[in-house]
Amino acid sequence: MTLNDTWAFSEYFSQLLLASFIFVIGRSSQDAYLALHKEYGDLVRIGPNCVSICKPDLIPTIYGIGKGYVKSDFYSVWQNIVNGKRVASMVFTTDEAEHAAMKKPIAAAYSLSTLKEFEPLLDSTTAVFLSRLDELFVDTGKVCDLGKYMQWYAFDVIGELTFSKRLGFLEKAQDVEGICASVGKNFDRCSVLGQMPWLDRLTYKNPIYLRYFAKPVSNPVVAFGQRRLEERLNDMDENVQPEIEIEDPALRAKVLHGTIPSKPDFLSRFLTLHEEQPDTVTDSRLLAYLFMNINAGSDTIGATIRAVFYYLLKNPDSMTELVNELQGAHKASKLTVPLPTWTECQNLPYLNAVIKEALRLNPALALPMERIVPPGPGLKIDYHTFPPGTIVGINPWVLHRDKRIFGEDAEEWQPKRWLSKDQEKIKYMDQHILTFGAGKRTCLGRNIAMLELTKLVPALLMRYEMRLADPEKEWRIINSWVVRQEGLDVVMSRRSG
Numbered sequence: 001m002t003l004n005d006t007w008a009f010s011e012y013f014s015q016l017l018l019a020s021f022i023f024v025i026g027r028s029s030q031d032a033y034l035a036l037h038k039e040y041g042d043l044v045r046i047g048p049n050c051v052s053i054c055k056p057d058l059i060p061t062i063y064g065i066g067k068g069y070v071k072s073d074f075y076s077v078w079q080n081i082v083n084g085k086r087v088a089s090m091v092f093t094t095d096e097a098e099h100a101a102m103k104k105p106i107a108a109a110y111s112l113s114t115l116k117e118f119e120p121l122l123d124s125t126t127a128v129f130l131s132r133l134d135e136l137f138v139d140t141g142k143v144c145d146l147g148k149y150m151q152w153y154a155f156d157v158i159g160e161l162t163f164s165k166r167l168g169f170l171e172k173a174q175d176v177e178g179i180c181a182s183v184g185k186n187f188d189r190c191s192v193l194g195q196m197p198w199l200d201r202l203t204y205k206n207p208i209y210l211r212y213f214a215k216p217v218s219n220p221v222v223a224f225g226q227r228r229l230e231e232r233l234n235d236m237d238e239n240v241q242p243e244i245e246i247e248d249p250a251l252r253a254k255v256l257h258g259t260i261p262s263k264p265d266f267l268s269r270f271l272t273l274h275e276e277q278p279d280t281v282t283d284s285r286l287l288a289y290l291f292m293n294i295n296a297g298s299d300t301i302g303a304t305i306r307a308v309f310y311y312l313l314k315n316p317d318s319m320t321e322l323v324n325e326l327q328g329a330h331k332a333s334k335l336t337v338p339l340p341t342w343t344e345c346q347n348l349p350y351l352n353a354v355i356k357e358a359l360r361l362n363p364a365l366a367l368p369m370e371r372i373v374p375p376g377p378g379l380k381i382d383y384h385t386f387p388p389g390t391i392v393g394i395n396p397w398v399l400h401r402d403k404r405i406f407g408e409d410a411e412e413w414q415p416k417r418w419l420s421k422d423q424e425k426i427k428y429m430d431q432h433i434l435t436f437g438a439g440k441r442t443c444l445g446r447n448i449a450m451l452e453l454t455k456l457v458p459a460l461l462m463r464y465e466m467r468l469a470d471p472e473k474e475w476r477i478i479n480s481w482v483v484r485q486e487g488l489d490v491v492m493s494r495r496s497g
């Protein structure tokens with residue numbers, strides 16, 4: 001079959017079946033996209049006006065700054081409704097001017113230099129996490145659904161960073177106010193509607209529905225942020241998370257209680273901006289910032305930590321190599337236990353390679369990141385020209401398995417690829433990592449994510465030996481744009497020495 005034939009075939013296929021809609025409803029679209037690209041090549045038409053692209057060297061063209069490719073209506077579907085009006089968070093606005101206005105005041109709060117200030121907040125939640133794992137699983141020998149706890153950890157961290165309070169997931173060992181379920185439902189619904197945005201305009205964003213039936217705040221996650229905001233404004237911050245007994249004094253010393261006004265959490269930063277620039281940081285934008293943190297910074301982190309541990313547990317050699325590195329560093333007084341510092345963690349090559357490999361094989365957002373071809377000559381790839389208005393996107397899950405970029409073992413877990421002596425090769429691979437997006441719309445929370453991942457993995461591995469409860473069992477991946485993996489059941493014990 002020639003490229004023209006395959007293109008025609010996939011065109012026919014997409015028209016007939018509305019391919020992307022069907023893949024996404026099936027919840028395993030990452031496999032469907034991979035299979036289609038293997039069969040039909042670099043360009044696969046997945047909807048009447050939509051093309052999935054998997055080809056090296058195209059990231060700068062589609063996502064590069066100043067190239068004019070804007071986000072498609074896939075993103076509009078995720079915009080929330082507050083009091084009958086659309087309120088887009090930064091992730092989901094398709095309007096570049098609005099995006100710039102939203103980003104400018106808050107960008108510094110997410111910068112690398114601010115990171116250090118977040119460490120005590122992060123350590124506080126990690127101390128609670130370890131203490132809960134000790135109590136609930138190590139002391140009892142019960143099997144731990146580590147995936148579930150990792151998601152709760154991620155929620156509590158973002159609560160601690162945003163509101164200076166853990167949201168109580170770990171303390172209560174439950175989904176507080178059903179917020180995980182709400183975030184999950186929102187991903188489930190919007191990932192499907194995003195394939196046919198007109199369906200969203202016809203239903204949830206229909207003016208009649210909005211006028212007569214919609215709740216004042218459409219999304220429970222926004223309502224959740226609103227309640228936390230009101231608590232802060234009414235000085236009702238304390239005592240939200242139940243106090244738990246923490247036996248280990250080294251962990252107890254790290255746990256922060258209640259709100260100290262000088263603590264640099266996101267909410268206090270946003271409130272200061274709200275006071276200083278009320279016309280820019282309006283009431284609704286303030287809520288959008290809170291929603292953005294909870295929505296963008298919880299499930300994505302949970303999915304990535306789960307992947308790190310899944311691959312380590314499935315690859316015992318890799319686990320041993322990492323534990324040896326950590327123990328060696330600890331013996332040389334270069335790694336603090338129970339909670340290592342960010343600076344220490346950055347100096348551990350195998351740890352960083354493991355995290356990079358998990359981010360490559362398991363990008364937390366696994367659908368094409370859709371952009372619209374701008375006015376002008378169109379997008380020319382090989383002998384195809386896609387006219388302005390065509391929706392194009394690269395799916396990180398597929399690109400990260402491309403052998404032309406990552407080599408013959410592209411589909412395998414191989415952290416050592418990141419430790420190659422060939423710096424050019426590493427640079428080329430790095431240029432093709434899309435886990436955090438690319439260009440102007442790159443993930444704003446990337447530094448926080450790396451801080452969280454890089455500190456948590458050694459903290460857990462220095463404390464516990466872990467094994468899969470059933471080594472033969474595979475996890476289940478549910479793809480609702482964010483990938484949610486189920487079935488990471490582990491048995492854990494305290495590591496000796």
Ligand code: HEM
Pocket residue numbers: 090091092103292293296297298300301304363364365369370434435436437438440441442443444445446448449
């Ligand atoms: C491992 C964790 C994370 C992953 C894999 C991830 C991934 C991504 C990706 C792929 C995008 C771009 C989406 C697109 O262009 O379609 C994005 C955007 C964004 N992310 Fe993250 N993210 C993570 C953690 C976080 C955290 C912790 C926060 C905040 C606390 C955050 C906040 C944002 C924001 C605000 C944007 C929009 C940026 C913009 O449009 O300017 N993310 N993220």
